[in-house]
Amino acid sequence: MSNDNNFEKRGVDYSIKHGERTLPGKYYHDEGIYSEEVEKIFYKFWIYACREEELPNFGDYKIIKVEDESIILVRDKENEVRGHFNVCRHRGTQLCAEEKGSFESKNIQCPYHAWTYGLDGKLIGAPLMAKEDGFNKEDCTLHHCHVHSWEGFIFISLSENPEPFEVQMEALVDKFSDWRMGDLRIAHHIEYKLDCNWKLILQNYQECYHCPGVHPLLSQLTPFQSAQHDHSKGAVIGGFMELTKERGSMTMDGEAAAPPVCDVSGDDLQRIYYYSLFPNMLLTPHPDFVLFHHITPKGPGSITNNCYWLFHPDVIADKTARERIKSAVDFWDLTNRQDWTVCEQMQKGTGSRRFTRGYYSGQEDILLALDKELLKALGHDESN
Ligand code: FES
Ligand SMILES: [Fe+2]
Known part of the structure; x- marks a missing residue:
């Protein structure tokens, strides 16, 4: 995602400096590191x-x-x-x-x-x-x-x-109140079983550098250059992308799947938000529905990812809306599967003896923030 000058004002420096490197490959494969992650992150964080x-x-x-x-x-x-x-x-x-x-x-x-x-x-x-x-x-x-x-x-x-929820999730607390997500209900759910490390799913979710090649349809609906940082802090890291079509959404034909959710208005009608709630949830509020992923690691090289589509109960009850909900489900199921393919290939490649550390582009600065959050939680220093 592109840099936002406001970040420096908030004291969060995620900008990519020349030569910024990815995590070493062992972070996706090593049983010892995985055990540390379970102990210091999954047994500790909200x-x-x-x-x-x-x-x-x-x-x-x-x-x-x-x-x-x-x-x-x-x-x-x-x-x-x-x-x-x-x-x-x-x-x-x-x-x-x-x-x-x-x-x-x-x-x-x-x-x-x-x-x-x-x-x-x-x-x-x-x-x-x-x-x-x-x-x-x-x-x-x-x-x-x-x-x-x-x-x-x-x-x-x-x-x-635990530290208070409001501290770990500070950037989230009042962020999406217009959606009134507590009033929404699960319209659809898909469970995916994947052969990759849990962090690769978070990384994949937070950059659109891969979008032109991997997601041709998504790139038509939200151009990858439209990605922006948003208010992020600590374990809550994210941004948004702009819809090209007025009153559009992420569906197979790009049209909205439903009326705007609850009190959503203004700029939010043209944005898709992408928030990682480190470590195990990805939250994607759309103008007309909310998508979220629940990631459960099963060892260093596999996960279960449960994906949910939340809609307003009036939309779910309306039989004539079913095709529109299906269009949102089909779009994200297609996009998810495109992502899972590259994540599983990355899992394989990063296990090679020849892979040490990769290089981040300027489009991938949120990934650097995720890496920093991980290393801070583990108490590791990988700065050299
Ligand atoms: S009552 Fe004996 S183990 Fe629970
Ligand atoms: Fe993707």
């Missing part, structure tokens, strides 16, 4: 988990897997979503094996010796465990996982003491 609408009712739950940890997200009777480690306090058995469902009894019971917990995590039943034996139920509450809801998106942090 990460995207699921949408509020996936847990509509009291007792509904969803299991979120973060590498070898498993978290139960459950909606309690106060309508809050709570997070618990999926680990019984008796002898450590995993409590819940199903990926999602509803706790009909409104409590969580271990399948082994039937210790029972309230949805708030408190131990309420432990057969034959007596106070006289020095046993205290209060000491056996399920281990807590931090939960934060923003605009219908639920984020979790597995850290015992």
Whole structure:
């Protein structure tokens, strides 16, 4: 993306200096570096988990897997979503094996010796465990996982003491309030399984240097030279591109898929925003819908990428709008697959003994910001 002078004013210097280099290839392949990333990033940062609408009712739950940890997200009777480690306090058995469902009894019971917990995590039943034996139920509450809801998106942090969500996501907090994303609903979802490192998907998302060759249709709708930095800070890094067609959007024919979302107006009617919420979410607000990706790493060389299309519920309910939603889905499914092909090829190439470090172009300065965020989190210095 091209440079924006305002960046220096904000004290963020992402500009490419002559000879700026990419990460060494080991960052995409090395098991040791991957383990460090899991420990220092995925177990520590706020990460995207699921949408509020996936847990509509009291007792509904969803299991979120973060590498070898498993978290139960459950909606309690106060309508809050709570997070618990999926680990019984008796002898450590995993409590819940199903990926999602509803706790009909409104409590969580271990399948082994039937210790029972309230949805708030408190131990309420432990057969034959007596106070006289020095046993205290209060000491056996399920281990807590931090939960934060923003605009219908639920984020979790597995850290015992995470920094506040508003600090990690400072640039995001009031950024897209006109979309009222909490009111939007999932109209479509596709799960992709890819053989590449998780960071290659973030990198690919944040530059359009590849667009003329890889995405001919996208390049007609939003010329790659239109890419701009936007307000970015820390873990929230992004920008926008301008639509060529008035009241257009990213669809197979370039026409809008729906009326503008909620309060979207002015310049936002002609922009597609691309925001990485480091480390595991990509958020793409369009004038008429919102696309987002949820990236789950499965080792250094593979990921699951769940892609969602959010529309206003009135549009989803309107049968005549189905073809237009499909046009938005087809456009991004086509574009996604074009991206996945080059990301998987890059995964292969960067594993070569001959690949050390590459060279960034002036179009790829956000990638440098992503690299810096990664190295800062890992405490690595790759400056030489
Ligand atoms: S391990 Fe859960 S009740 Fe025994
Ligand atoms: Fe792309």
